[in-house]
Amino acid sequence: MKIELKKFGTTLISRQTGKEAYNAFLPSLRSISSQEEIIIDFTEVNTFSPSWGDEFLTKIIKKHKNQTKLINTQNLSVKNTLSLLEDINKIKFNIES
Amino acid sequence: MNYLTSGQASSLLGISNDTLRRWDKKGQLKPNKIDKKTSYRYYKEENINNYLKSLDIFKLAFIWAKNKKAKEPQKIFYCNNISFLSYKLTKFENELMKINEFKESYSLLTSMAAEIGINSFDHNLGNWPDIPGIFFAYNIKNRTIVLADRGQGILRTLSRVKPDIKNDQEALNIAFTEIVSGRAPESRGNGLKYVKRIITKTDNFSLKFYSGTAELFLKHQDKNLKIKTKKDKIKGCLALIRF
Numbered sequence: 163m164k165i166e167l168k169k170f171g172t173t174l175i176s177r178q179t180g181k182e183a184y185n186a187f188l189p190s191l192r193s194i195s196s197q198e199e200i201i202i203d204f205t206e207v208n209t210f211s212p213s214w215g216d217e218f219l220t221k222i223i224k225k226h227k228n229q230t231k232l233i234n235t236q237n238l239s240v241k242n243t244l245s246l247l248e249d250i251n252k253i254k255f256n257i258e259s
Numbered sequence: 260m261n262y263l264t265s266g267q268a269s270s271l272l273g274i275s276n277d278t279l280r281r282w283d284k285k286g287q288l289k290p291n292k293i294d295k296k297t298s299y300r301y302y303k304e305e306n307i308n309n310y311l312k313s314l315d316i317f318k319l320a321f322i323w324a325k326n327k328k329a330k331e332p333q334k335i336f337y338c339n340n341i342s343f344l345s346y347k348l349t350k351f352e353n354e355l356m357k358i359n360e361f362k363e364s365y366s367l368l369t370s371m372a373a374e375i376g377i378n379s380f381d382h383n384l385g386n387w388p389d390i391p392g393i394f395f396a397y398n399i400k401n402r403t404i405v406l407a408d409r410g411q412g413i414l415r416t417l418s419r420v421k422p423d424i425k426n427d428q429e430a431l432n433i434a435f436t437e438i439v440s441g442r443a444p445e446s447r448g449n450g451l452k453y454v455k456r457i458i459t460k461t462d463n464f465s466l467k468f469y470s471g472t473a474e475l476f477l478k479h480q481d482k483n484l485k486i487k488t489k490k491d492k493i494k495g496c497l498a499l500i501r502f
Contacts, residue, residue: 173345173348173349173352173369175345175348175369175370175373175377176341176345176373176377177377177381178341179345208352208356208365208366208369209348209352209365209366209369209370209373210366210370211370211373211374211377211450211453212370212374212449212450212453213373213374213377213378213381213450216449237366238363238364238366238367239366239367239369239370240366242367242370242453242456242457243370243453245456246449246452246453246456249438250438250449
């Protein structure tokens, strides 16, 4: 399964919209098997903040830790937000270099 | 073209009609039209907004945040809900993206402003002491972003999860340095740590942050926090980002 974050918007900043995005995507997440890979693609995301990321990304990664891969994370706000979320939650994300 | 009456213009500026009249006499802000029969003065809204943008936005926010009298800030700087703040942040992001110099750093500036501004809402929702919402202004030419709220401030917010905090200075230090549990009700601290990371690792970025009587100054490559005690008390939080 590939999640293209740009489909939720290109300025992903508020906790509230992060929560809404997660709830909207929950039915799709429930349908995936424990073997299936979840690719989260940051292409065309302009701004990504820890508040949005904590509500969407952290929840998915905590649930599907070994299945999730993050791609196209070059944007500076994406890089820095991922690094902070890793520290806060004490988990290492699988980021494609 | 719609014109504003002097009453409407002074309300937009957050000043009295008498002050606006004095500004007219001094040539500080002239009306765009005067009715010859009644001598009523009329102003273009665009001119009023441009005038406000040309002022010292930090000073305007500082005065608003510390004022004992609760009053909404000037309309052009006032975000009374998260949706409107998000709209203004996207506008700010779009303006920066068009400038070659900010083609990479735009996302850092937008995300820092978002973390500070949106956290004001997250931590004061339903508990605003007087004026709900925040002051948000920026001046790309002067490379400044200003955010302020008249909320409960860092000390009161953090005391909910850390009741032993003694004062504003200690609270500000914790907010910028300690990782507060990701799922605790308090998450403002984590947002401020994000801001600290960006400021300290980016050349030319700096931050002044005020809450209660505490004042923090942070810049590129700073290792330790410099937190001072101020005489002027800020009711909620006030932030100035320079870039």
